[in-house]
Amino acid sequence: MSVLVIAEHDNSQVSPGTxxxxxxxxxxxxxxxxxxxxxxxxxxxxxxxxxAGVSKVLCADDDSYKNEITENVAALVKTQVGDYGHVMAPxxxxxxxxxxxxxxxxxxxxxxxISDIVSDDTFVRPIYAGNALETVQSADAVKMMTVRTTxxxxxxxESGSAEVTNIDQAGATDWVQFVAQNLSQSERPELxxxxxxxxxxxxxxxxxxxxxxxKLADNLGGAVGASRAAVDAGFVxxxxxxxxxxxxxxxxVYLAIGISGAIQHxxxxxxxxxxxxxxNDEEAPIFQVSDYGWNEDLFTAVPALQAELEK
Amino acid sequence: xxxxxxxxxVIDANIRVRVKADNTGVETANVKMAMNPFCxxxxxxxxxxxxxxxxxxxxxxxxxxxKAAETIRTGLAMGADRGVHVQTDxxxxxxxIAKIIKAVSDKEGCDLVVLGKQxxxxxxxxxxQMLAALMERPLGSYISxxxxxxxxxxxxxxxxxxxxxxxxxxxxxxxADLRLNEPRYASLPNIMKAKKKPIDAMSPADLxxxxxxRLTVVKVDEPPAREAGVxxxxxxxxxxxxxxxxxxx
Ligand SMILES: Cc1cc2nc3c(=O)[nH]c(=O)nc-3n(C[C@H](O)[C@H](O)[C@H](O)COP(=O)(O)OP(=O)(O)OC[C@H]3O[C@@H](n4cnc5c(N)ncnc54)[C@H](O)[C@@H]3O)c2cc1C
Numbered sequence: 092m093s094v095l096v097i098a099e100h101d102n103s104q105v106s107p108g109t110x111x112x113x114x115x116x117x118x119x120x121x122x123x124x125x126x127x128x129x130x131x132x133x134x135x136x137x138x139x140x141x142x143a144g145v146s147k148v149l150c151a152d153d154d155s156y157k158n159e160i161t162e163n164v165a166a167l168v169k170t171q172v173g174d175y176g177h178v179m180a181p182x183x184x185x186x187x188x189x190x191x192x193x194x195x196x197x198x199x200x201x202x203x204x205i206s207d208i209v210s211d212d213t214f215v216r217p218i219y220a221g222n223a224l225e226t227v228q229s230a231d232a233v234k235m236m237t238v239r240t241t242x243x244x245x246x247x248x249e250s251g252s253a254e255v256t257n258i259d260q261a262g263a264t265d266w267v268q269f270v271a272q273n274l275s276q277s278e279r280p281e282l283x284x285x286x287x288x289x290x291x292x293x294x295x296x297x298x299x300x301x302x303x304x305x306k307l308a309d310n311l312g313g314a315v316g317a318s319r320a321a322v323d324a325g326f327v328x329x330x331x332x333x334x335x336x337x338x339x340x341x342x343x344v345y346l347a348i349g350i351s352g353a354i355q356h357x358x359x360x361x362x363x364x365x366x367x368x369x370x371n372d373e374e375a376p377i378f379q380v381s382d383y384g385w386n387e388d389l390f391t392a393v394p395a396l397q398a399e400l401e402k
Numbered sequence: 403x404x405x406x407x408x409x410x411x412v413i414d415a416n417i418r419v420r421v422k423a424d425n426t427g428v429e430t431a432n433v434k435m436a437m438n439p440f441c442x443x444x445x446x447x448x449x450x451x452x453x454x455x456x457x458x459x460x461x462x463x464x465x466x467x468x469k470a471a472e473t474i475r476t477g478l479a480m481g482a483d484r485g486v487h488v489q490t491d492x493x494x495x496x497x498x499i500a501k502i503i504k505a506v507s508d509k510e511g512c513d514l515v516v517l518g519k520q521x522x523x524x525x526x527x528x529x530x531q532m533l534a535a536l537m538e539r540p541l542g543s544y545i546s547x548x549x550x551x552x553x554x555x556x557x558x559x560x561x562x563x564x565x566x567x568x569x570x571x572x573x574x575x576x577x578a579d580l581r582l583n584e585p586r587y588a589s590l591p592n593i594m595k596a597k598k599k600p601i602d603a604m605s606p607a608d609l610x611x612x613x614x615x616r617l618t619v620v621k622v623d624e625p626p627a628r629e630a631g632v633x634x635x636x637x638x639x640x641x642x643x644x645x646x647x648x649x650x651x
Contacts, residue, residue: 195532266540382631
């Protein structure tokens, strides 16, 4: 039995989450194949061919896959499911929309956000904002799942040598018209795969003050994240949100600045290697999970930290 | 247009959930329950579409045990017109729930189904996508904006890289993200009025849906606990610890 991984990409670059997903796929045993659905995506296919552990790349290069419309990618995946024992995608907004859609078309009960693999039919996944870990065994002939990317290492992106096979487009929906994308532009590393994340919460007071955190992140080579409260208040865009219903991150260092540490926020960052919290409320729950807590006004602490790093 | 809003009864978001000692699930006895927050957002959006003159009726549906009727009542108190309660004590997986919702939507002739993007208990984030696939209707997942227009709906989606605008045809299935709206509180007069609104009760079998689970819950464990570390009193100490103790910068 082989595993089919659905690549996530922007038509030029395969996402780091795809590399984590390949690692998860390799743990199942059997061959790992990757499906690339994109437009002018030959570069992505060759990057996928170099991922360690991948033995075959299927590439469907067509205009209809340019914007990852769920319906179109799902139609393609459905034609490829065939004899695969498992279909996997990263638990990003792309994968989370796609996998259940394909699963329902195939009458399969999908498994969301797996964080561990017990055997080829048994998986662990966080539930209740990570307050519990559920182990489930699937009776479906094909297992379809999304993968919590922070729970698996990145597969080596250079040592593989798989063949690339071009496959046909599988029909496009006329129900859904792409209009526009309004993407956050940043030179910083991508939030979910950054080694260092500097996050701000409601305590930041406004969007302008996030400039302090950006400076700190740039100094450390990190990404900037936020709590839901900071996003809801309009300080930063939605794609900064870390948490149960935002992004899950597990960097080497997570700095939580002016963030109280609500369970929904912790759900997205508590697997970070080192957690640093800066908060002027000594009772803030974030201190209960942080390795280094600093009970200080952030408007004093952040500039001081910046100055110390610049020394 | 008729709008269907599926809702789920879950442990209140402010409750600290505990794993049962026998590892079969989480403690639910005597725990405060509430409508899943994303479902509240879905109800609110349906009501706004109705108030803007785009819909004649908002129907709330919930599948679950007797108490799920309370959650339907919450939706009615917010302003929805009537409820459908698909009663069962069985554990329901998203695929089955999607089949139930499809059957109700088909029966009622709904043009739009608005769901929450995920429920905060199982954190599955599946039902809306499955429903769209089963109904063969366009999917608008994770929306932060929806506008009715001549060609269906103009939606904005919250995606990992930012925002995406799509035009989808009608009838459709959409799932609500956090920024879609801020749900209203039910006023006391509306809570009273909701008591008189009809809730139709039926079983999954009445809808021709068989409850057949594909997943067996082997066990539910407590996650490894994270220990609190040390407090620092200044930038120099913090940077020193990060550099020399943790060796992460
Ligand atoms: C369905 C649902 C889903 C959710 N999903 C998410 C999610 O994905 N991610 C998420 O983050 N939240 C989520 N939440 C919200 C969560 O419950 C909290 O409301 C949110 O995380 C709080 O954000 P915060 O810590 O920034 O704000 P607050 O809780 O208001 O905390 C602000 C903190 O800043 C500190 N502070 C203020 N001023 C200063 C200062 N000058 N110096 C230092 N410290 C200061 C305060 O002491 C306080 O601890 C969700 C909630 C629900 C119901």
